[in-house]
Structure formats: C-alpha cells, structure tokens
C-alpha cells in the first residue's frame with residue numbers, strides 16, 4: 001500500500017505537479033485540498049490501479065480534461081470526450097462580449113435569436129443561456145430569447161445535449177445537426193427580430209496545426225481545429241451563408257462574434273470587408289493581450305433595393 005506522499009514523490013518529476021494532484025484526487029474521489037492535507041493517507045489497491053491507469057494516459061499526452069471526462073468553463077461544468085474540443089479559457093471572452101451586448105440593449109428585444117455555430121460541447125451557448133436565465137440584469141430577455149446551436153459532428157451534439165441537461169438549460173436550447181447555418185435555414189428556424197451569431201469554428205492554418213502540441217494534435221479532433229485557406233475557410237463559408245440569409249430574411253441586424261487566432265486579424269478583416277464592404281469589424285483582445293474575438297454588425301433590410309450591405 002502506498003501513501004499519497006509516496007506516490008507524489010514517485011511521479012513529481014514526471015508530470016506537471018498540478019496534474020499529479022488532480023489525478024490523485026480523481027482516483028480517490030476526493031478534493032485536491034484533501035490530497036494536500038493528507039500525505040499519510042494510504043491508497044487501496046483499487047485506488048492505486050485507478051491512479052496508474054490515469055497517469056499513464058497523461059504520460060502519453062492525453063489532455064487532463066479527457067481523462068477526468070469534464071472541464072469547467074465560465075463557472076459551469078461540461079462533459080467532454082474525444083469528439084469535442086476541450087473548452088479553452090480564452091473563449092470565455094466571447095461569452096462575456098455577447099452578455100455585455102445584451103445587457104447594453106436600450107430596450108428589450110421582443111424576439112432575440114442567439115445561434116452558436118460549431119457548438120462542440122455546447123460551452124458557449126449553454127453559458128449564455130444559463131447566464132440569461134439566472135442573471136438579474138438579463139431578466140428582460142429571459143422569455144424572449146431563442147437559443148439555437150449547430151455542429152457537423154453528431155457525436156459532439158450528443159455531448160452538447162447532455163451538457164445542456166447537466167446545466168439545466170436543455171428546454172431552452174435547440175441543437176441541430178449540419179453544416180454551419182444550413183440546418184436552421186432548412187428548418188426555417190431563423191426569423192427573430194435580432195440575431196446574434198457566435199462561432200468558434202476550426203481556425204488553425206496548416207502550419208499552426210502542424211506545430212500544435214501533441215496533447216492537441218493526437219487527442220483533439222482535427223475537424224474541430226484545422227481549416228484550409230490560412231485557417232479561414234469555415235469563416236468565409238459562414239459569412240457567405242449570412243450574406244444569403246440577410247437577403248432572404250427579415251432581421252434588422254445580425255451581430256456576429258467570431259473567435260480567431262491572433263495572427264489572422266488582418267486577413268479576417270479583409271475577408272469580412274470583401275463580403276460585407278460597409279461593415280466595421282471590431283477586434284477584442286483576450287486576457288493574455290492577444291487578438292481573439294471579432295465583432296461584426298451587419299445591417300440587413302427587408303428589400304434588396306434598400307440593402308445597405
């Protein structure tokens with residue numbers, strides 16, 4: 001029988017210390033505080049074999065979130081597996097910006113639609129829906145907002161639906177399978193007065209994907225990360241779909257929030273201007289000071305003769 005202290009000594013130079021604490025705690029089904037304060041605790045045979053199974057996965061580079069089976073994002077818990085990207089802390093900026101946008105509305109919007117494209121584990125749309133349901137400031141939009149999300153991966157959508165249930169917003173969000181906006185257009189689900197679209201689509205260029213760490217390349221789905229055309233093919237296609245949408249539907253405006261990789265700022269701005277020449281893309285930095293989210297407001301009009309974009 002080994003104690004927590006003996007296990008820590010044996011592995012502390014092999015993996016990150018925080019990961020080690022987390023995996024010991026997970027094998028014992030106890031908190032990290034317990035691990036820190038009980039070095040003398042003796043693990044049972046079952047706990048040791050459980051720990052060894054987990055640590056071997058980590059030593060092979062598997063992300064800790066896949067080993068634990070969940071990840072915290074925007075204060076909520078999300079189930080993750082090999083079909084979903086592990087939600088990144090920098091994506092919280094996108095959630096924050098959408099919530100700020102809504103809280104700054106001068107008057108409540110009678111029919112607001114929020115659509116998350118490439119929802120993965122559902123982290124973005126679930127965090128937004130949860131905040132709107134529970135945040136005092138957003139009471140005004142509580143019953144007048146429709147939440148929609150799409151993903152091309154059916155497996156990811158299965159996880160997203162579980163996460164919606166886990167966080168108590170499954171009755172609020174409609175998940176559809178398909179390519180970008182297409183499933184909503186087919187199902188004629190996009191007729192709100194105002195539309196907010198969020199997208200954290202695959203945006204790694206070939207070079208950046210190739211140089212990504214093993215944790216990412218070997219374990220996270222390539223279809224969630226890589227995009228041709230310098231990482232911008234998915235965004236080009238999305239913008240083109242929105243352009244069609246703005247001609248055929250009745251939205252007064254579409255506000256788009258896109259997450260991107262810092263070095264794509266100039267290319268992304270050019271792409272947006274080439275499709276929507278009259279828009280002024282706004283760029284926001286994440287907490288690490290890197291360009292991360294682009295906001296674009298696209299004004300649409302009911303008739304093609306009055307179109308502004």
Ligand SMILES: C[S@@+](CC[C@H](N)C(=O)[O-])C[C@H]1O[C@@H](n2cnc3c(N)ncnc32)[C@H](O)[C@@H]1O
Pocket residue numbers: 084085086087088091117118119120121122123124150151152153156178179180200201202203223224225234
């Ligand atoms: C970078 S991951 C982001 C996942 C999640 N939104 C997040 O923030 O962690 C991109 C997601 O887009 C999905 N995806 C890729 N191509 C797509 C497409 N053409 N239409 C819809 N979703 C797509 C992938 O399956 C993946 O779940």
